[in-house]
Amino acid sequence: MNAIVGVSAEKPVTSAADVFLEMNGIEKSFPGVKALQGVSFSVGRGEVHGLVGENGAGKSTLMKILSGAYHADAGTLVLSGETITAPTPASMIDRGVAVIYQEFAQAEHLSVAENIFMNRLPRNRFGRIDWKTASREAMHAMDRLGFCIDPRRLVGSLSVAQRQMVEIARAISRNARLIVLDEPSAVLGDTELEKLFRTIRTLQAEGVAFIYISHRLKEVFELCQKATVLRDGKLVSTRPIAEWTTDSLIQCMVGRPIADYFPQRNARPGEEVLGVSGLSRGKALKNVSLSLRKGEIVGICGLAGAGRSELLRAIVGRDPIEGGEIRLHGKVRRIASPRKAISLGIGFAPEDRKTEGLFLSQSVRFNVTISRLGNFGSTARLNLGKERVSVRDYVRRLRVKTPEIDTAIGTLSGGNQQKCVIAKQLNARCDVLLIDEPTRGVDVGARREIYELLVDLVEREGLAVLMVSSELPEIIGMCDRILVMREGEIAAELPRGASEEEIMKHATFN
Amino acid sequence: MASPNTMIETEERRFRLALPKGAGLIWVLAGLCILATLLSSSFLNPVNVMNVMRQVALFGIVSVGMTFVILTKGIDLSVGSILGVCAVTTALLLVGGWPVAAVVPLVLLIGVCMGALNGLGITLGGIPPFIMTLGMMVMGRGLALTLANGQPVGLGARAADFMWLGRGAMLGVPVPVWIFAAVAAIAIYVLRYTAYGRQIYAVGSNAEAAHLSGIDVGLVTFSVYVVSGFLASLTAIIFVSRLTVGEPTAGTGIELEAIAITVIGGTSLFGGEGGILGTIIGAGILAVLANIMNLLGISPFTQQIVKGAIIIGAVLYEMLRKRRARH
Numbered sequence: 001m002n003a004i005v006g007v008s009a010e011k012p013v014t015s016a017a018d019v020f021l022e023m024n025g026i027e028k029s030f031p032g033v034k035a036l037q038g039v040s041f042s043v044g045r046g047e048v049h050g051l052v053g054e055n056g057a058g059k060s061t062l063m064k065i066l067s068g069a070y071h072a073d074a075g076t077l078v079l080s081g082e083t084i085t086a087p088t089p090a091s092m093i094d095r096g097v098a099v100i101y102q103e104f105a106q107a108e109h110l111s112v113a114e115n116i117f118m119n120r121l122p123r124n125r126f127g128r129i130d131w132k133t134a135s136r137e138a139m140h141a142m143d144r145l146g147f148c149i150d151p152r153r154l155v156g157s158l159s160v161a162q163r164q165m166v167e168i169a170r171a172i173s174r175n176a177r178l179i180v181l182d183e184p185s186a187v188l189g190d191t192e193l194e195k196l197f198r199t200i201r202t203l204q205a206e207g208v209a210f211i212y213i214s215h216r217l218k219e220v221f222e223l224c225q226k227a228t229v230l231r232d233g234k235l236v237s238t239r240p241i242a243e244w245t246t247d248s249l250i251q252c253m254v255g256r257p258i259a260d261y262f263p264q265r266n267a268r269p270g271e272e273v274l275g276v277s278g279l280s281r282g283k284a285l286k287n288v289s290l291s292l293r294k295g296e297i298v299g300i301c302g303l304a305g306a307g308r309s310e311l312l313r314a315i316v317g318r319d320p321i322e323g324g325e326i327r328l329h330g331k332v333r334r335i336a337s338p339r340k341a342i343s344l345g346i347g348f349a350p351e352d353r354k355t356e357g358l359f360l361s362q363s364v365r366f367n368v369t370i371s372r373l374g375n376f377g378s379t380a381r382l383n384l385g386k387e388r389v390s391v392r393d394y395v396r397r398l399r400v401k402t403p404e405i406d407t408a409i410g411t412l413s414g415g416n417q418q419k420c421v422i423a424k425q426l427n428a429r430c431d432v433l434l435i436d437e438p439t440r441g442v443d444v445g446a447r448r449e450i451y452e453l454l455v456d457l458v459e460r461e462g463l464a465v466l467m468v469s470s471e472l473p474e475i476i477g478m479c480d481r482i483l484v485m486r487e488g489e490i491a492a493e494l495p496r497g498a499s500e501e502e503i504m505k506h507a508t509f510n
Numbered sequence: 511m512a513s514p515n516t517m518i519e520t521e522e523r524r525f526r527l528a529l530p531k532g533a534g535l536i537w538v539l540a541g542l543c544i545l546a547t548l549l550s551s552s553f554l555n556p557v558n559v560m561n562v563m564r565q566v567a568l569f570g571i572v573s574v575g576m577t578f579v580i581l582t583k584g585i586d587l588s589v590g591s592i593l594g595v596c597a598v599t600t601a602l603l604l605v606g607g608w609p610v611a612a613v614v615p616l617v618l619l620i621g622v623c624m625g626a627l628n629g630l631g632i633t634l635g636g637i638p639p640f641i642m643t644l645g646m647m648v649m650g651r652g653l654a655l656t657l658a659n660g661q662p663v664g665l666g667a668r669a670a671d672f673m674w675l676g677r678g679a680m681l682g683v684p685v686p687v688w689i690f691a692a693v694a695a696i697a698i699y700v701l702r703y704t705a706y707g708r709q710i711y712a713v714g715s716n717a718e719a720a721h722l723s724g725i726d727v728g729l730v731t732f733s734v735y736v737v738s739g740f741l742a743s744l745t746a747i748i749f750v751s752r753l754t755v756g757e758p759t760a761g762t763g764i765e766l767e768a769i770a771i772t773v774i775g776g777t778s779l780f781g782g783e784g785g786i787l788g789t790i791i792g793a794g795i796l797a798v799l800a801n802i803m804n805l806l807g808i809s810p811f812t813q814q815i816v817k818g819a820i821i822i823g824a825v826l827y828e829m830l831r832k833r834r835a836r837h
Contacts, residue, residue, distance in 0.1 A: 318721070318722060337721075337724075337726075338721060338722045338723070338724050339725070339726060341724075342723075348722060350722060355716070355719075356716075356718050356719055357719060357722070358716070358719060359711075359712055359715035359719055359720075359782065360715070360716070361715055361782055361783055362715055362782065366708065366711070366712075369708075370709075370712050370720075370723050370725075371723050371724060372724075373705035373708055374705065379705035379706070380704055380705075381703055381704070382703050382704060382705065382708075384702075384703070424723070428724070
């Protein structure tokens with residue numbers, strides 16, 4: 001109690017009028033972990049406030065306290081000057097706080113209107129649901145946000161971007177005054193992101209405040225008026241955006257200066273290992289040709305829907321192709337399934353680790369070795385000892401932070417999971433690695449490790465890497481050649497050192 | 511920051527996960543056995559012990575197959591009907607004068623074929639396992655009743671040379687128990703030490719990731735229904751041998767018993783978690799429980815109520831355990 005009194009005495013009372021949210025001296029512990037220590041944080045009306053920090057820095061915990069899902073051990077929560085004593089998720093929604101998580105809580109089999117008005121569908125005099133009003137109101141809410149979806153469509157049939165909009169429309173229809181967006185851009189392409197930003201700005205002008213959580217600092221600079229950095233459960237710094245630079249933000253997040261973020265490349269490409277010519281698949285891929293050489297990292301970028309992931313999926317035989325050929329070490333191969341691709345030495349780390357890349361409930365060991373169990377004795381008699389030795393070796397080499405190799409992989413952080421995905425490909429003895437969004441959901445410190453690992457594999461072990469990424473700095477910093485895709489075609493091939501502007505020019509319409 | 515944090519979390523999680531799962535069940539079984547000894551002097555009577563073990567063996571064999579299926583996130587409701595069809599065919603073939611050495615493989619083949627049909631419907635046809643095996647359950651029972659003309663098929667004079675499998679004993683242990691021990695040992699080996707075993711877990715944990723990891727998901731899924739059908743037919747042979755009669759209603763409801771045993775044994779209905787050891791203990795728990803109630807003269811109707819409550823309790827326990835592990 002002392003702490004609360006002490007902190008609230010310090011707070012400046014003058015700004016109370018334009019401050020919407022104040023969190024003072026928030027503390028939260030879980031068994032064995034101090035998740036938050038004395039965090040004080042405020043957001044003004046109509047302000048977009050960036051909240052950044054590495055995974056595990058306490059961002060999610062802080063937002064869960066704000067949403068009423070967790071209770072703080074100490075500290076106060078003040079909304080519009082009113083101290084909230086026992087927040088619950090329902091009462092916080094009533095008070096105008098809406099949290100939009102990465103994984104939306106939506107009913108996929110219900111319509112857009114039903115999702116927007118969940119639990120509050122308008123009724124007529126007889127208690128029947130008034131669908132006409134519901135549709136009209138839903139259209140109205142979406143109109144305000146500057147987008148339009150048929151309110152009768154099922155949410156399950158929408159794109160991720162559209163579903164995000166529905167989620168925001170729901171918040172707005174409940175008169176939200178503060179909307180928390182948790183990594184909204186992780187699932188969006190550039191044009192969709194542009195739309196999201198427009199919506200945010202429109203609402204901001206109406207006085208709605210936002211807390212914007214993102215790993216992509218560029219967005220924070222573009223959108224936010226203020227940025228706050230959390231590290232190890234403590235608030236490191238809150239400053240107006242003009243006082244931050246990318247370097248100072250990263251330094252603050254990681255707690256140490258980062259000299260140069262991307263490892264030095266010393267490319268000496270050898271002969272071609274993977275060749276693709278005239279690959280076609282419906283509208284997704286049109287006559288795509290590329291060549292990947294030993295010891296080379298080639299990047300593929302483009303807007304969402306340009307066919308980047310589709311290209312990788314077609315090469316590994318996940319999606320059937322309609323035309324074109326694939327050569328491996330100069331030999332034309334028909335790859336009908338991922339099984340075939342693996343046997344030919346093509347490794348594939350898919351875009352969505354959780355749903356496509358990993359067996360979350362299984363151990364690190366299980367996940368790493370499943371790609372080729374024949375490495376350990378025969379498939380009819382696995383040598384578990386040999387398997388453990390091999391996995392321990394990968395864990396050490398790739399610096400995977402895990403208590404044990406039998407720990408469930410779902411409990412590791414994004415960066416460590418991604419390292420396991422790479423280990424899994426190495427276990428399959430691939431010499432070509434196709435990797436889709438290598439650092440999605442990976443925090444800043446671990447990103448660098450992933451980059452170093454990839455460079456190391458390419459330069460020391462002669463791997464060839466084909467890498468898809470939506471993050472241009474990553475493409476520019478890592479790749480020896482850059483392929484820009486647009487509408488299922490390769491629109492341009494650019495050398496190392498191409499600028500973001502140049503890439504964007506080719507990615508969008510001329 | 512992320513690393514020390516996650517380390518502590520995961521260690522704690524492992525601890526909680528590991529303790530009640532493996533060790534807890536065996537204590538439940540031991541507790542039940544002690545309770546049974548205290549409640550009834552006849553529990554430890556050798557004849558009674560043999561009976562309980564035979565019971566464990568018969569349900570256990572079917573449950574091993576069910577465990578394979580459930581590990582892939584599937585379900586097999588047709589095992590009881592496959593058992594019925596195979597029981598009737600066994601009796602009919604024996605009465606028709608076929609030698610035992612031909613009847614046994616033939617009947618096993620029938621079980622395999624019915625399981626394969628399930629597998630094809632599910633993998634090639636894309637029919638949900640619940641529906642496919644439900645259809646097979648109804649069809650199979652109809653087939654069994656048709657073949658037997660609705661009447662039990664007695665073995666008559668052939669009973670003598672066929673009784674050994676169900677009623678015989680080796681080294682004082684009933685033959686069905688030996689068969690169950692062999693089946694369980696092979697199953698444990700397969701799940702632990704073969705690539706195929708790993709693939710079963712992989713398919714159940716995440717079918718898409720399994721496909722991208724180079725696993726033939728269709729083939730693995732198909733195979734578990736074949737295994738389940740095979741083990742149902744094996745149980746049928748033991749059934750007929752023990753009762754010396756092929757009843758078209760044999761095995762009615764055994765699918766539910768097998769699902770209950772598997773789930774009580776800690777295998778997750780959501781796939782990818784669990785194993786044979788749990789299933790063996792689960793079979794033991796249900797058999798001892800039924801035995802206690804029989805010895806105490808509790809009516810079969812009441813027994814059903816208790817059994818149902820235990821199934822719900824077991825799943826509830828799993829849910830609570832998972833929820834706790836998540837926080």
